[in-house]
Amino acid sequence: MTQLKQIRVQLEVLRYNPDTDTEAHFQHYDLTCPEEWVVLDALNKVKADIDPTLNFRWSCHMAVCGSCGMMINGEPKLSCHSFVRDYEGTVIRVEPLAHFPIERDLVTAPDDFMEKLKRVKPYIIRKDKKPISEGEYKQTPAQLMKFRQYSMCINCMLCYAACPEYGLTPDFIGPAALTMAHRYNQDSRDCGRAERQEVVATHEGVWECTFVGACSEVCPAHVDPASALQQMKITSSIDWIVEHLIPGGKSAGDTVSREKAGDIK
Amino acid sequence: MDTISTDVVIIGAGGAGLRAAIALAETDPTLRIALISKVYPMRSHTCAAEGGAAGVIKSDDSFDLHFDDTVGGGDWLSDQDCVEYFIHEAPKELLQLEHWGCPWNREADGSVAVRPFGGMKKKRTWFAADKSGFHILHTLFQTSLQFPSIIRYDEYYALDLLVDDGRCQGVTALEMRSGELRQFHAKSVIIAGGGAGRMFPFSTNGAIKTGDGMAMAYRAGAPLKDMEFVQYHPTGLPNTGSLLTEACRGEGGILVNKNGRRFLQDYGMGPETPVGKPQLKTMELGPRDRVSQSIWHEIQKGNAVSTPWGECVLLDMRHLGEKYIDERLPLVRELCASYLQVDIVKDPVPIRPVVHYMMGGISTNTKAATPIPGLFAAGECACVSLNGANRLGSNSLVELLVFGRRAALSAIEHMQGLPAANTAALNARAEQTQVRIRELFSRTGGTESMSGLRKEMMDTMEKNAGIYRTEEGLQEGVSKIHELRQRYGKVILTDKSNVFNTDLFQMLELGSMLDCAEAVIVGALARKESRGAHQRLDYVDRDDKKFLCHTMVHYQGLDVPRVDYLDVVITKSPPGVRDYSGDHK
Amino acid sequence: MSRNPLVRPVPPTSWFFRHPRYLRYMSREITCIFIGAYCVLLVVGLQRLAAGPVAWESFLLGLRSADSIVFHILALAAAVYHAATWFNATHKAMPVQIGEDFVPPNVISGAHYVVWVVLSVAVLFLAGVF
Amino acid sequence: MAKSHKPVVWFPFAAGGTVIAFFIPVIVLLTFMAALGHVPAGLSYEKMHAFAGSGLGKLIIFGVVALSLWSSAHRLRCTFYDFGVRADTLVATILYIAAIAASLLSAAYLLQI
């Protein structure tokens, strides 16, 4: 049986305990582990064997639950998907996700994101509901592909930690939540775009985005929120023109959704 | 201690908990619903499910076939009235999810697509690429956001059920952020706390699957049923234990030993089928228990491949081609590439069986009711006796939906005409939890380390309650787990602060796991036969005379639990032979 | 309540030093300064053109200073950088789906580059450069 | 929360960005050549006057100049914000007015040609 190469890992972890601290400070941990480990494994080893008071969230260890987002050397990352071999020979600096309040150590408060997610109405809105007994709404593979990428968001909030506009203007609805609005807008089963525009087309909505693109660069699920936001800027602009410049013009939201409401047969 | 008065409390916001919450909110918008979860709903482990969810939808399929597959797959330990209810509800629930926006894969004509799955006679597994559970969970979570009556208590750690007057009337829970204890008073309580695979060292389960829900009900007096049936999934990544979905084989992947032989044909699942043309219910599409057991035998025979993580066999998907793999199994490709640095398009992946799913759980009936009035359970934490001795892949995700909803309806039925709660009595019970927590904080002088104890538990479970079991090993395991439960009382908390104290939660989780582990191992010792996932080297045959019954394990405090049995409900399918020879025998 | 979350404010005037990608973003954004200034130059040029041949010739002559050369180099770099970032991003704003598949990003941006070159050569040709 | 009127400023910004990308580099190249002393034939007074004298030419020149100005002004507004100048309304007003003024000037000059 071949043995795995062991490497030395030096972690510098931001610590903060609201019960005792007024400021955060870095703590150093030194350990040896197999080179195939991820940063999360190293943190777990610290917690089990060195310092049980270190706190962080995790669950799936397969980059799908979105719990374990952290700043690793200044980059928003899933710690279960950051390999220690990529940092060999350097100190790995681990901090809680930027732009969110630190509850304790690496644990942040995601309340703001959760509230914003809810505001964009991320669910199917229909004018007419057909009963289950009539079967599925038909949707072709092409129609599915139109939004599938945007449905892959694991709500890890790395994009919020990366987006400077969110950092500077915390009212910004932000990449993932807006992308979720887009995901439903693009779904052939949905008729709710006009409703979502009430949030999407506001100052705090897409218009706060200056297309930095950092969101898409850090997204571990390849959702590409930047693209969703740009597309929504275009549709929102067209809406505006129709509403304001075309006499008797209805917002595009209405027209589009009415078209979409027709089930393809 | 703050009290939150509500109508229904749901513990757990995974697939089962969310489905129950939505059913409650839809059925009666005036109900106040408290949804408690120790993680944000979308972090629940349902998100990790890859393969898909089974429901009869295509014209070549029938309810009878789904029934037969489930009952046979479960080695006749399923309650057949339950299976009957389940198979009929399954397509409705899956369609409901479709109406809520779940991005199921589609056929060219726009209807939902289905894929083959292990132990199923027909293609009936609905899927959303290889992220089915993820999409189900997020669809449910997002849909739940439109109901104002669902009040979420995210990151609340539920501790003890409040039982008074013989009825379950609430639960205590710690707000993890503040460390403050709250009590929830309710007319009905639904537990949807998920599985307990974390009591094993090598598992596909996320860190949160520590059996809290099971242990909570168990301590409150509800028996745990059929706990000895622990499913090993045949194809886990050998290092992290991450799951490579059964869809790998459903889509045509093959299992070979170090000599390149498709060894499943040597274990009653042959004859060999052509590569890349999987046939339902045979070879690679045999049931999980059989496939995992065959791998175990191959390893014993010395036909395995040595890897740094132990003996493995190979899963070969190269013949599927890059395009097909990217379309149907993108996550699998990604997982193998990043965690094992193997590209499945170019190389076979080493895999080994990994603990995956608990067939057992809180004993419930077809109405999702436990023996304690007012207490309902659904999802992996419950044992409604759908899965019997071995769950078929893709039945579980549907079970969450079907019985999550059922639990909600039963909870509403239960609420009618209830006498008023005795608040003082409930407060007194809640106070006991407070005392228990205070004691944990004030303990001194202990010498036990929590991570040490946890490791001993995991090693014991692997060594003595793994794929194959013996009297001797189980005896040893029973005494070891019993000893660990005593020692658990001496573990001291290192971290004494209030805010998000994960040291505390891990300690509580360890307590839950030890309780569940004892139920598993005691049940396994008592069941002197081999059936489904419970295989004994000293009792190799199924024994329908003595053991066509459910194991019921009852909590006895720090003593070894009491075991008794409950008959299996057989309506139309008497125990028969499990045939996975592809109709060749 | 023992909660006391720590908020680490974002430094409003120096945040872009935190990560190279922010510097990349800022350099894309400040291309507008040069392009804006260049547009002003164009307006001045129009004024000179309107003022007659002498004015126009002196305008052209006026361009021939070291400062102007440096400015042109900067403006050219800014304009080219802007063009590249713009073309590379169009597939995000306007993806093209054919059947199930999306046209790959590099095809979309590639098409833009081709059009760009063609247009530029055409303008150069019309301007009598060749 | 009211819907934003941002499209009024954003649409011309996006259009201008495209115009800048396609045309400004080559125009800069032309004046750069002039700056280096190799005035392209097309930049002679006659040629330029003829071009700017035609209706189409006027339209093209005005389109390029106005949209590019607008786009730059809008982007500069965001950049001010990114640099920490938080008086966004003031900045926006000044920049947009400047862009409009310059565009009007160029229109006026064009009409004189």
Ligand SMILES: Cc1cc2nc3c(=O)[nH]c(=O)nc-3n(C[C@H](O)[C@H](O)[C@H](O)COP(=O)(O)OP(=O)(O)OC[C@H]3O[C@@H](n4cnc5c(N)ncnc54)[C@H](O)[C@@H]3O)c2cc1C
């Ligand atoms: C990797 C993997 C792949 C799978 N693939 C498939 C598949 O393809 N098809 C299929 O049918 N099945 C599959 N399964 C099985 C299926 O996914 C699970 O059985 C199912 O998701 C369990 O759902 P649940 O709602 O019961 O629990 P979970 O989703 O695990 O949720 C449990 C909930 O309970 C909460 N909770 C637990 N303890 C507490 C506490 N003390 N206090 C408060 N809240 C608590 C948690 O926060 C969580 O919200 C798979 C399982 C795994 C692990």
Ligand code: SF4
């Ligand atoms: S868009 Fe990407 S980065 Fe943002 S929350 Fe979703 S998965 Fe995470």
Ligand code: F3S
């Ligand atoms: S990083 Fe932020 S500014 Fe827009 S493109 Fe992404 S949301």
Ligand code: FES
């Ligand atoms: S632990 Fe689930 S995403 Fe990292």
